[in-house]
Amino acid sequence: MKLAAFGEDAFLRELQDRVPLSEHVSIGIGDDAAAISVPDGELVLLTVDTLVEGTHFLWKTTPPRFLGRKAVAVSASDIAAMGGVALGVLLSLSVSGDLEVETLRQIVDGAAERCSELGMALVGGNLARSDGRAVVDVTVLGHTESGKTLRRGGARAGDAIFVSGKIGASAVGLWLLQQGAALSPSGGAIVPDALREGPLQFAEPCIRAHLDPEPRLALGRELRARDLATACIDVSDGLSLDLHRLCRASGTGARIEEQALPLAAKALAWKREHGRDAVQAALSGGEDYELLFTTRDTSAIEAFRDTCDIALTRIGEMTPDENAVELVRRDGSVEPLSARGWDHFQERRS
Amino acid sequence: MKLAAFGEDAFLRELQDRVPLSEHVSIGIGDDAAAISVPDGELVLLTVDTLVEGTHFLWKTTPPRFLGRKAVAVSASDIAAMGGVALGVLLSLSVSGDLEVETLRQIVDGAAERCSELGMALVGGNLARSDGRAVVDVTVLGHTESGKTLRRGGARAGDAIFVSGKIGASAVGLWLLQQGAALSPSGGAIVPDALREGPLQFAEPCIRAHLDPEPRLALGRELRARDLATACIDVSDGLSLDLHRLCRASGTGARIEEQALPLAAKALAWKREHGRDAVQAALSGGEDYELLFTTRDTSAIEAFRDTCDIALTRIGEMTPDENAVELVRRDGSVEPLSARGWDHFQERRS
Incomplete structure (x- = not known):
């Protein structure tokens, strides 16, 4: 079935049942925003990265499950570079109405699976219609100890x-x-x-x-x-x-x-x-x-x-x-x- | 000048200088992730919303500055519905290489301006090439008192x-x-x-x-x-x-x-x-x-x-x-x- 026939709300309701929560997540998919517990005194880390059809991936060479897995991993890598703990993920998809619902399910299942492997929860997202190239946008929220963040700018000559x-x-x-x-x-x-x-x-x-x-x-x-x-x-x-x-x-x-x-x-x-x-x-x-x-x-x-x-x-x-x-x-x-x-x-x- | 000639890195360096920080932001644009302080004991709220060319907006009727302003406001509205305080914004743009750099500047300036008006900081984002429709994806991070979040599911008959x-x-x-x-x-x-x-x-x-x-x-x-x-x-x-x-x-x-x-x-x-x-x-x-x-x-x-x-x-x-x-x-x-x-x-x- 194509997404145009299935509808956005039907998909989002289904999604809510497919994605497990975690102990840090007070509110997951299905409300206006997700709510997540972060340890007191820690800095919150936030990053977003995008995979665009034709620029970063082709449907021909990228199984949908791996598109979901890769989108999560790529954004989590930015939290790794800050020395942070990654907690929660938002998955924002802009796709054509011609997309098969089954393809979308595989993307979401891949993303959710990769989140679990990396100790994160898929806490929310968005589904929008785009008649152009598909865009997979992943936000990752993490945390790190204040004052001990790994930065890009700390190197000195001789390091x-x-x-x-x-x-x-x-x-x-x-x-x-x-x-x-x-x-x-x-x-x-x-x-x-x-x-x-x-x-x-x-x-x-x-x-x-x-x-x-x-x-x-x-x-x-x-x-x-x-x-x-x-x-x-x-x-x-x-x-x-x-x-x-x-x-x-x-x-x-x-x-x-x-x-x-x-x-x-x-x-x-x-x-x-x-x-x-x-x-x-x-x-x-x-x-x-x-x-x-x-x-x-x-x-x-x-x-x-x-x-x-x-x-x-x-x-x-x-x-x-x-x-x-x-x-x-x-x-x-x-x-x-x-x-x-x-x-x-x-x-x-x- | 078109974005294809200007380049992504040049634009991101410029962006870093155009966007003001706020007291809650320890690390803003220019590192692998942003770092934000959230009050101890509060729940972190996270939401994303998207404006897609042809679905949510047309260039013809949407001045770029207002595209940036609206994208920020629309995502912040989800934090409002949870009763939260909105703190930080990620702006993720997927646009064509044919886009004028000046248009992109106006989108970013509009987003940054709307963030300031709403007490938020533009802390990061992403710029990706998409040869299809433009996609403007905005993540908002906020916070709210634990246990007092406004939910969708609390109504009872007679309310x-x-x-x-x-x-x-x-x-x-x-x-x-x-x-x-x-x-x-x-x-x-x-x-x-x-x-x-x-x-x-x-x-x-x-x-x-x-x-x-x-x-x-x-x-x-x-x-x-x-x-x-x-x-x-x-x-x-x-x-x-x-x-x-x-x-x-x-x-x-x-x-x-x-x-x-x-x-x-x-x-x-x-x-x-x-x-x-x-x-x-x-x-x-x-x-x-x-x-x-x-x-x-x-x-x-x-x-x-x-x-x-x-x-x-x-x-x-x-x-x-x-x-x-x-x-x-x-x-x-x-x-x-x-x-x-x-x-x-x-x-x-x-």
Whole structure:
């Protein structure tokens, strides 16, 4: 059945029954606003991010359940970058009346499922008709201890730069999807024979990194609670662009080393066989949702790393000159690192 | 200059300088998330609402400044209906790369201006490219005293039903705009000669009611603080539909009286001259953003009304039968009041 025949109110009534509450939620879906308990003395964190059809996703390559999951994860990643605890989510959908009600249910179920996995509750939202591209807008509310928030602007020259996890898998995943690979609704990778030259084991994690990213909420909370980082940002638009943003906020420059970058190596090697530049893909690909952070105490990070199940890699250091963000190549040559990343309005990697 | 040439990052940097902070805001625009202080012991309220091009607004009839103002007011109205204090706003825009940067500035300036007027701060947001219809998504964060929230579901049979202000002006305003009237960017009404048969003085308040509604934040707070209302909802999709929602949440029916309805009378009379049914327009027109509430203590409401500068009108009472929402006509006849209102997906007043 199409949404135009089903109606907004019928859908919202159904939604109310499909989404579980949590102990923090006094009022969930179904009233004029949601009501949530936040611990006394904590700062409330608030962020919104958007996935737009044609800009951030295509229906063809994105199963609706994963659209819901990804929209939640992408917004939660901003709370991770502040070192916060994520509590509640609003899901605002602007979709065509031609959309199947079943598709909408899968988006909502995916979002609700991802909320549960991340310790959050889906507390409300909105459903609006848009005869253009579908827009999925997710607000996340969280909280953090006052005065201990992880900011973008706290880095100083000499601080070491770290990044969590691997960089570039999501860009490879996007490329695979564009070439005809897919994720089934249940989450298994479907890879066309033409792409099977490399080992299939690399395809699924990359596709999953792109369609079902993992926000680093626990890592962000630990960095904040242990006071380990001087600045932090999540890698959403590409490491290059996000490093530029961190530098701008901190009033510093930065120098990173190609040989230190934790590239999703085998996958990138496989991709390179297909004619792409692995380092460029890693630095400007975006959508990694890893944390890029700086520290004055590298040994404390190294000690913490031993207790932590996420890779934390030192990739360079902050420098005094605000206008210099540099990449040291494997041969020792130094080149400016442009603020490459996805600027959707400029229709290119800017 | 078009947004595609200007770029997202350039715009967001500029935005950061254009929007004032407030005492409650620890971190505003420019980091991964905003951070806001909420009084200890209070519940956090969270709501989102959306204006979509072609569904909720047309560029032709909506000056960008008023699009920003209205998007903020519409979302704040949900906080009013909960009896809350509104604190912070996220503005999420999905727009075409062809949009003029100046248009976007006016939307943002309108939103920031309306936030200031309503005691809120614009604390963050998102800017995404959408090659379809523009989507303006506004999240409002507020707070309210625990256990004293105004809910939709608290009404019981016998409670009196009240509505604030006048009903129907926004519907008349929309009709005037569709007929060629306009609001200038500075807020003055421009009404074509063909529409000037009735007195011009009725045009401007109606157009303003549609393009620049007033959320009843102070009224909602008073109703909650004085414990005057048993249930409350804001009239966003038409009094009929919103009354049905309140009844459904409360498990009751309702009976309202045509002769008691506080129609925006002169304007409606004028509109009727042009061939519209005033009562239908008032009950299903929507976008009034008045508060519809119930009480067990009519005399307390009447005493409060004497101290209040907003009209509060008793329009009927709640009844026991869940499935009966009725309208008593001027001639004493009783007819079912259908859940008429705007269901955008059903492409008609449902």
